[in-house]
Amino acid sequence: MKNYLEIKQIIKSFKKKITVEGDKSISIRWVLLSSLSKKRSISNNLLKSEDVLNAIKCVKILGSKVKIRKTRCEIIGSGLEDKFKKRVLLNAGNSGTLGRLILGLLVNTKNKVKLIGDKSLSKRDFYRVTKPLKKFGVKFFSNEKKLPIIMRGSSNPKSINYFEKKGSAQCKTSIMLAALKSNGTTNIKAKKSRNHTELLFKHLNIPIKIKKTKNYDFISVKGVNSINSLNYNIPGDISSCAFLMVLTILSKNSKLIIKNININPTRTGIIMILKKMGASIKTFNRRKYKGELIGDIIVQSSKNLKALNCPIKYNSSAIDEFLIIFLVAAKAKGISHFKELSELNKKESPRLIWGSKILNYMGIKNTLTKKSIKIYGNPKLRLNKSITIKNFLKDHRVFMMSTIAALTFGGFWKIYDLNSIKTSFPSFLKKIEYLKG
Numbered sequence: 221m222k223n224y225l226e227i228k229q230i231i232k233s234f235k236k237k238i239t240v241e242g243d244k245s246i247s248i249r250w251v252l253l254s255s256l257s258k259k260r261s262i263s264n265n266l267l268k269s270e271d272v273l274n275a276i277k278c279v280k281i282l283g284s285k286v287k288i289r290k291t292r293c294e295i296i297g298s299g300l301e302d303k304f305k306k307r308v309l310l311n312a313g314n315s316g317t318l319g320r321l322i323l324g325l326l327v328n329t330k331n332k333v334k335l336i337g338d339k340s341l342s343k344r345d346f347y348r349v350t351k352p353l354k355k356f357g358v359k360f361f362s363n364e365k366k367l368p369i370i371m372r373g374s375s376n377p378k379s380i381n382y383f384e385k386k387g388s389a390q391c392k393t394s395i396m397l398a399a400l401k402s403n404g405t406t407n408i409k410a411k412k413s414r415n416h417t418e419l420l421f422k423h424l425n426i427p428i429k430i431k432k433t434k435n436y437d438f439i440s441v442k443g444v445n446s447i448n449s450l451n452y453n454i455p456g457d458i459s460s461c462a463f464l465m466v467l468t469i470l471s472k473n474s475k476l477i478i479k480n481i482n483i484n485p486t487r488t489g490i491i492m493i494l495k496k497m498g499a500s501i502k503t504f505n506r507r508k509y510k511g512e513l514i515g516d517i518i519v520q521s522s523k524n525l526k527a528l529n530c531p532i533k534y535n536s537s538a539i540d541e542f543l544i545i546f547l548v549a550a551k552a553k554g555i556s557h558f559k560e561l562s563e564l565n566k567k568e569s570p571r572l573i574w575g576s577k578i579l580n581y582m583g584i585k586n587t588l589t590k591k592s593i594k595i596y597g598n599p600k601l602r603l604n605k606s607i608t609i610k611n612f613l614k615d616h617r618v619f620m621m622s623t624i625a626a627l628t629f630g631g632f633w634k635i636y637d638l639n640s641i642k643t644s645f646p647s648f649l650k651k652i653e654y655l656k657g
């Protein structure tokens with residue numbers, strides 16, 4: 221099957237209601253936490269993307285029993301002690317979240333584990349988790365900075381004090397998972413980042429204390445002997461929803477209602493940023509579910525978009541959405557400035573560089589540094605040229621950003637690596653077809 225998408229026309233106006241697939245961060249956390257309970261956990265609407273399916277493969281290798289039936293998934297885990305008898309090989313595929321979280325989970329393995337990943341993941345930094353994990357007593361028998369990593373856990377992991385400075389929920393969660401299996405209390409001072417793990421721990425009655433200050437969260441987690449089952453209805457992923465929101469904002473006379481989305485404030489930076497740029501977005505039907513905030517989103521075509529000097533306080537809660545936000549900046553009047561974003565170049569591909577590259581192809585002036593970008597918006601831009609996008613690391617979000625650019629700015633696009641959407645949003649193109657009507 222061809223692995224590229226050609227787009228030659230902008231999308232016509234649409235007025236529709238839609239849902240998106242389950243949240244990736246919560247799906248991976250559900251799989252990993254359920255694998256630690258000996259009881260049966262059931263989820264509904266688990267995201268069936270490659271990242272999550274790889275998480276399922278890993279926990280099966282580690283001893284969990286998993287059944288998937290339509291929208292329902294069932295896991296009977298192997299408990300907190302590891303049950304596998306020999307050295308195992310785990311493959312995290314493309315997923316930084318899975319790769320980093322599972323290393324925390326392996327803090328007490330008696331046998332060696334080799335962790336590998338795909339070409340993109342093998343370029344990413346793992347020292348950010350291997351360094352604190354060593355303090356628990358984990359031993360590494362390979363390079364500690366990049367995959368492949370060979371490690372063995374400690375028979376008696378010690379609790380630690382840890383300062384998470386990057387605002388990385390992956391690092392924070394990896395250490396929280398290791399803390400669960402350790403003796404004593406692990407204390408974490410963490411720069412603000414998504415808090416799904418904290419909410420799940422609270423829901424599971426795991427002894428956790430959280431004190432919030434303006435810039436940091438102080439989290440302490442006590443080791444436990446067992447954990448409860450985790451039944452969960454997984455809400456829609458705002459990071460998938462983001463692409464359809466921007467498609468609507470940049471299309472003429474269009475309106476979209478997206479139902480049942482996780483609008484946890486640690487994830488809604490995109491809504492704050494786009495609203496400040498003059499986009500028409502509202503959340504309604506807001507309700508709490510197991511500590512998470514869920515709601516429906518209504519978004520409409522927005523004409524007079526204005527540039528934004530984006531406050532860095534939104535960086536962490538919009539970290540996966542900047543590529544798509546850059547398209548709104550391309551259409552906005554004035555110069556937008558996004559700063560302190562060096563972490564964006566450490567994602568599935570160097571996204572700050574790729575954002576700039578795609579804007580260059582579109583003829584949008586921008587100035588790029590190692591950690592910031594200035595985008596000179598052009599509200600009148602209408603493309604009439606050919607653009608080919610081939611991201612050598614097959615980044616799903618580069619593919620989806622390019623698709624939305626093609627559908628809203630025009631031109632003749634050939635976008636490679638269509639298969640990359642299987643990583644996070646397998647039904648992306650089906651949803652676009654539905655909107656095309």
Ligand code: S3P
Binds near residue numbers: 414
């Ligand atoms: C995630 C955290 C973020 C985000 C990633 C998912 C998570 O990464 O970019 O897509 O589920 O914890 P960092 O922790 O590296 O910021």
